[in-house]
Amino acid sequence: MASKNKEVLFGLYNDEEILLTAVQRAMDDHLDIMDVYSPFPVHGLDPIMGLEESRLHQAGFVYGSIGTLTAFLFMTWVFTRDWPVIFGGKPYWSVPAFIPITFELTVLFAAIGMVVTFYTVCGLGPGVEAKTLDDRITDDKFCIAFDTAGQSSSEIEKLKSFFSSTGASEVNTKVL
Amino acid sequence: MSHAVVSPIREPLVTGNKTYHQITEDLCRPTETAPGLAWVGAFVTALIFMTGGVFCILWTIWFGIGSWNLNRTIGWGWDITNFVWWIGIGHAGTLISAILLLFRQKWRTGVNRAAEAMTIFAVMCAALFPGIHVGRMWVVFFFFPYPNTRGPLWVNFNSPLLWDLFAISTYFTVSLLFWYTGLVPDFATVRDRAKGIRRKIYGFLSFGWTGSAKHWQRWESLSLVLAGLATPLVLSVHTIVSFDFATSVIPGWHTTIFPPYFVAGAVFSGFAMVLTLMLITRKVLHLEDYITIEHIESMNKVILCTGSIVGVAYLTELFVAWYSQYPYEQFAFFNRAVGPYYWSYWGMMACNVITPQLFWSRKMRRSIFWTFLLSIIINIGMWFERFVIIGTTLARDYLPSSWSYYVPTWVEIGIFLGTIGIFFVLYLLFTRVAPVVAIAEIKSILKTGGNQYVGPNATHSHSHSGHDEVHSGDHHEGH
Incomplete structure (x- = not known):
């Protein structure tokens, strides 16, 4: 700068x-x-x-998408590849049951990502000396x-x- | 100027003809002065309750869940009742700060900070219970899907209990980030007034905030998107809490009405707790100019609305139980009303359905005494609701030979009182460390919500020459 x-x-x-x-x-x-x-x-x-x-909300969309994919693909991998278990006679790949966690991780990733980005691009953070006039x-x-x-x-x-x-x-x- | 368009029928949200500087003075004062006797007394009391609670938690961990009165029939008692109750209370903060931000409700600025703080502390109290009630608290990390040496054997992603874990940890994290980001500019205000060690501490807490135009722009953008994210989040959290019950096959729990009914109940109880706290806070910290009767009335309207939704849900449950012609469902509701726990059912009905209807009266909505009394009654009623759903339902299952009755032991009561202690210890500390009302946000609504600009005072009190447009605009509308 x-x-x-x-x-x-x-x-x-x-x-x-x-x-x-x-x-x-x-x-x-x-x-x-x-x-x-x-x-x-x-x-x-x-x-x-x-x-x-500000383009922060666009960054937020990207972080959220990463969260969606992380949650959904991870659960898919666990239940179809890594350790398939039958719960209550349901299919291994029981998509409706994945929705709550997928949603939560979408929000979590978007929120954390945006907050970290906000403080980084503003140059703010714990221990930063304020240059007050x-x-x-x-x-x-x-x-x-x-x-x-x-x-x-x-x-x-x-x-x-x-x-x-x-x-x-x-x-x-x-x-x- | 464009923002001079204010509705002449709005009541002022900031009274006392405040200037920007006066707002800073009023809202920073509690962090700068020594606490009064009332605060110290409340803090010591809360600390005693907290210590008792910690003792009871340690007792539980040491002797095991056997120190509670749960039995084979009733596996969830006060523990999960308290958990759902606290989570419900934790819903008002995000509703006020996020949903009301999206709806551009300006009255939120007076109460959002404290309500968000309350949310965070309530969620902390709630999160304790799932941790304790599994019995072996030291292996609670098994909840999380981490690569382990048992296969790795993963957690069951199809289980609503696991969804709950994700929902609550996400909710806590997002609420905390949202709250802290709002606090940063206000910590900077406190910093710039402070000297010596306090200046250093608040300098650290305020992250180097200067109030630069670009930072404000990003800050507003961040707040708006976080509000947009938190809105579906807050609805999802109690929806998922209700899934803990609704996805089971227990009569009385297995109902599709649970998600909206739980969310409405959560907002209902959350607002009651916000009112309980705010009525005391505004009095003790002299914030009557910022948390006005108008704010209290607005919150009472939300209570009336959500209370009525809860009432309709109770009646719908009864109707559906009858209409289903399913004897076990019918028995579950018959048992709630006239079974061994009939007192908790009628307590719930009286507190949650009948009392909030008093708020149809404007006089009641604007009365501090009645608001405070009703907020306490609703807090009690919503605790009863969770106990009715959990305790009564479990006590009478399919097999009459295993029917049972349950009263808590002193350990369970102690843990509950302990969480109330923890909650108040944290809240009382918060009122002394951070500005209880969002300073920057109050300043930003002053010209559209201050009583020298809107309402009865607007026509005859001019402190600045720069705002004549506001008044002349009003006159034009009048003619």
């Missing part, structure tokens, strides 16, 4: 509606937003930022951040004037 040291210039907003207008402005002005942070999911933000829809972002502040590493002072001035004209309540810098 990006280099280790980011010099971040960020503005804090008091409300998600002000944030949405500001992000729209930044996109219109072709400012390169590093990230937007909020205490809760702000609806309508993704299309403005141009974020593509401001402690109030998880409380009541909404934040737009720019990476200003290697930028000229005039470019930084431009970003600062962007913040002041879009109603940011505070503008700060931090090295991540």
Whole structure:
């Protein structure tokens, strides 16, 4: 991903509606937003930022299918190849009786797979140090951040004037 | 803005004119302050019950199942009754968090966190019983299909008891993942307010969460799909629990109505337990602004609905037993009503069929006292239901010479009380460690559910200038 040291210039907003207008402005002005942070999911933000829809659910479908196949093929193998046993005069390959476990493993694989994928692609997990810009972002502040590493002072001035004209309540810098 | 479309007839779900910061303050406070005397008292009591339960479990393992009063006729007693009861209670959490998420019911945000926690703890209590009741707890791993030196000889995949094992372990795992993923952003909120060692602990628990837009997007996507998966899962779990009975050939168990009847009963008892807990929690932790009368009424409506389904199922069972003209089936139900365990049958009928009908009255649905009382009655009634199905049915089998009666020993009672202790120890710890109400989710519904934006206050209280659209939108609709 990006280099280790980011010099971040960020503005804090008091409300998600002000944030949405500001992000729209930044996109219109072709400012390169590093990230937007909020205490809760702000609806309508993704299309403005141009974020593509998450493909997590497609991954979930794949994991689920793996679960379906694992359960069904394993039970089939056990009861027709490895150790066929007659239970109550039923056929060895008693498909209806396999359905509950097949269903459960489908759900189990999909859920575990998706959760693991979610934390992996987000770079989150136990022991990961949070790179927080401001402690109030998880409380009541909404934040737009720019990476200003290697930028000229005039470019930084431009970003600062962007913040002041879009109603940011505070503008700060931090090295991540 | 697009989300300013709110129904003017909705009652507010967050009262007290909260700001985002106030929500953080209110919901983080229990994790940041020392517990009060009520909490300590409850915790110590629960701990005593838990210790007693652990003692009785060890007693059972040491002396064997002979320390219970089960006999050749009655092979399942309090153990499986308690198992089904706890599993049923564990159904409300996923119903609230998953099904209500799919139905876009915003009131779920006030209670989903605690209900999911309750689900997890209830499933833990439930899972104890199959483990204990096999007698030799140290070989419980035989349940699992693992490559072994006995052939390998595999487990019977055609058995509903094995389906149950898969259903419950899947349910526990998925509920836990769902719950924890919802907790991560809230742990980050607690982390960013904390100092020193607490900051380190919550930093670890929050997995490095920052609130980045892309993370939120994926988080919402994950929540939605997990909800979509958990919905059929929760229905499958109690369906499969009912298969434990329905696929047998015992009169009174061998009925096709069991799966829907068990699922409705599970939701019924689960909501009763959620109400029991939430009514105490909201009072002790001062969460009246987040768990409002509106929330309680909504849950009471679910209780009324599922309680009525359960009532219809009881009557359908009786009708089908008569209509089948099958004497053994008829006897099983006759025996339930007037046999040696008649008191448990009528206890069940009174608690589960008659009392929830009181909730047709709006006054009752909105009364804290009646809600609390009825939630306890329903918890008792649903325990009776499982005992009726298991105990009464087994006590009178095909051979009158082997008919029997069963009362539990102190060991069995001790284990049951012990699981209640375990449940409350875990729940009480949870209320002190994690935000009991989902902070981020409450914030995200504030503008469509806060009382300064909807309901009677919306027209005359303006705290921010940014939300004028909300009110002007309402006015337009009014004209």
